Amino acid sequence: MFDRDIWQEIFHSIRNNKLRTFLTGFSVAWGIFILVLLLASVNGMQNGFYDQFSGNASNSVYIMSRTTSKAYAGFEKGRKIQFTNEDVDYIKGSFKGDYEYITPVFQRGASARYKQETGAYNVSAINEDHIYIEKIKVAQGRYINKSDVVSGAKVAVVGKKIVTDLYKKEEPLGKFIELNGLPFKIVGVFTDDKDEGAESTIYAPVTAYQRIYSNTNYIDMIMLTYNPDFNLDEALDFSNKIAVLLKRRHRISPEDQAGLRIWNTAEAFNDIGKFTGVLQIMSVVIGLLILIAGIVGIGNIMVFIIKERTKEIGIRKALGAKPKQIIMLVLLESVFITALSGLIGLVFATGLLTLVGPLMDAPAFKNPSVDISTVIIATIVLIVAGMLAGLIPAIKAARVKPIVALSDK
């Protein structure tokens, strides 16, 4: 196989048929190029999608109250559902072990002021679990802790945007921020490099903020994370159970889709996974189809070459070439052309990806790349393809009767 003479023959044959070899090789290179780019694109989409959600814990569930769309239990439709602190306590009590973290969310807009600087911001009042659910990155100071919540301390954690807006170059920690006229002490600053809009949010303890608003126990949303050991089915089962119980608690018809909205990350991830999975299969199929065109091309060329070299093969056989040696000659040539041109396609595709890939950072498309296993599989496919493309012509070549070479008179 590593016989110098065989390689000399192959190189000679390629040298003598440059255009033909190029055209055939090109179709294989092109096939691989497309296949790799397709796979990388799907990968990029997947990365992009997951990235969209990675601001939150991947096991988070958001429960929002809405307005009913069906009359039920004596109530008319169009009734606004209002969650309270009791709903959080109810979930805590009913699903011990099923949830990991849970927080009520009470949201109000507020006009904030520090010295002469003012601005309108969104205030999310939460408890100490919230940091784990939305994966808040505290850049300075600390986050809202349990004792803040228990004591109803008037403290706040502000986004970086607010610091630049209101505090300019001043150190915000320990300073007060006036929210609708009431002073809150800043204990921490957070950043969010995924979503700059989120950096203009102010977090405060839910207890303190509810008290400001006429001592209400209303909340707008419940955020929780389910037990991380749950698989997809268990996670969906869990959020479905919550829906059933909360609907019963708030007298919402079990069939009413509007009264209660539950958003489960597991579901979203599952959908994305299915979606990109289908895309991946499609791109493999399309890529392979393109590849087949290239392989048929190589097979075609090989048949042609054999026809052209019938006489030479006859001479070789007359001189004592064994069928095995002829098959080897033809097979190696086709494997060589396929593998080489495939590798060229692979190099070009991966080169393009390394150059352009990192620059791609659209919302739903990020860092398209192929993993090493794809590359290895593609290479194996190529070599096998080359063998297949060369096999029939090779067997044909081995069957050439030496008489053919002799009967040239």
Add this chain to the structure above:
Amino acid sequence: MIEIKDLHKSYKMGSNSLHVLKGLNFNIEEGELVAIMGSSGSGKSTLLNILGMLDELDEGSYTLDGVPIKNLNETKAAEYRNKFLGFIFQSFNLINYKTALENVALPLYYQGVSRKERQEKALKYLEQVGLKEWAGHLPSELSGGQKQRVAIARALAAEPKVLMADEPTGALDSKTSYEVMDLIQKINDDGNTILVVTHEPDIADMCKRIVHLKDGVIVEDKKVDQVRASQYV
């Protein structure tokens, strides 16, 4: 060296078969220079193909250097051809993209001879046919006579038991033909057994024995006084 007994060969042509060789018997001893003559259709090429193990016989027996040649598979036939026979063709059948030296070395490659030894041997035989200086040339750069001499060197390189020449001068002018025959005679003088298929009487006269074929049977088998080709060169 060669023993042929009651050799029959026929070809199927649609529904009827064509009986080409109808029971040939002859022996060739070591060191003979035999011409097989006959007009086209006499069966001489078929005979050569069978002797050259390029075709199979239907009936009879063929023994080459004491080895019975029958029921050969492709691999075995290739091996025997390589070991026993050297071919010289009318149209030279050199591989056009290989140099003279590489062409001569090719049968040695199939014998599994090492690269270095191949080169040395090939050069030696090229020298014997007087073309040492042309070793690096491609067939397209050689004249007809030179090509045939390269082909002869190639046939010799494998050091075969029998050289088989199929119309070796068929594509050459008479002067070059005589040069080639002179070379063949000299090789025969060294003790090589040579079989020449030809339809030209003057070429046949340069052999030591003429076997005349007609319609698939031997009509004449005679020893002749060899005409030396060197006198015409």
